[in-house]
Amino acid sequence: MSTTSAEYEFQRFWLPRTESRQSVRRLLTDAAEYEGWELARLRLFPDGRRRITLRRRIIRVRRTL
Template sequence: MGEYELQQFEVSRTESRGAVRRLLTEHAEYGGWELARLRRYPDGTRRVWLRRRIIRVMRTL
């Protein structure tokens, strides 16, 4: 299994579903992130965990 870099952020309850979808799409397209977990709390806030694989470059001699 590979190593992953994680990014976590919180989205307020006032953000629409479309706005959150656009935010996640931009992170995926331009940053190479994928959705690892999204949790919605009873107060309406959403906590998002994104991950992307760490690519290690092998040194050549």
């Protein structure tokens, strides 16, 4: 029995506290809908900054001859 583990690529970035909750939601929704990213982690710091980690699955195509 073989198991396949998914491989992901990650994108990490910071958003300043001046970004509204609505604009952050729009940014993450667009990234998910149009680029295939999903939210892996979001950390909200006491000073209002957000550290966001997005991930998406790497799809590899196997060629057979």
